[in-house]
Amino acid sequence: MxxxxxxxxxxxxxxxxxxxxxxxxxxxxxxxxxxxxxxxxxxxxxxxxxxxxxxxxxxxxxxPEDQWIPLKGDTLFDDVRALIRKKMDEKQDGV
Known part of the structure; x- marks a missing residue:
């Protein structure tokens, strides 16, 4: 409630x-x-x-659903690593 x-x-x-x-x-x-x-x-x-x-x-x-990481079998860990790298790059660029 x-x-x-x-x-x-x-x-x-x-x-x-x-x-x-x-x-x-x-x-x-x-x-x-x-x-x-x-x-x-x-x-x-x-x-x-x-x-x-x-x-x-x-x-x-x-x-929100757009913030979920889709499960794609064998590429899941690579996808997560890429997302983490992207977020770190954005922080460094001041985005």
Whole structure:
């Protein structure tokens, strides 16, 4: 059950959150806030690794389909390596 609420963020934190959503790290600002709260909860109340992994899997399942890496059998690892290289190159180029 989702409950709508209102929060106030500094301009800096709002821009940072919007950038993370634009870059595809989170599907929405709401899911970013939820992930941050979950992370704080895990620090304060460390649970088992499996429940933390389950939360991360759920978060990633919410990502847009275009951010998924397609499974192509024998080329999967090469595709992942190419994607990582591309992301690293983009960071170096300031994209």
């Amino acid at each position: 989702n409950i709508k609420t209102e929060i106030t963020l500094s301009e800096y934190h709002l821009r940072l959150a919007e950038k993370m959503v634009e870059e595809g790290a989170f599907p929405s600002i709401s899911s970013l806030v939820e992930a941050a709260i979950e992370q704080i909860d895990q620090i304060k109340h460390p649970g088992d690794a499996v429940s933390g992994m389950a939360d991360e899997i759920r978060r990633r399942m919410e990502l």
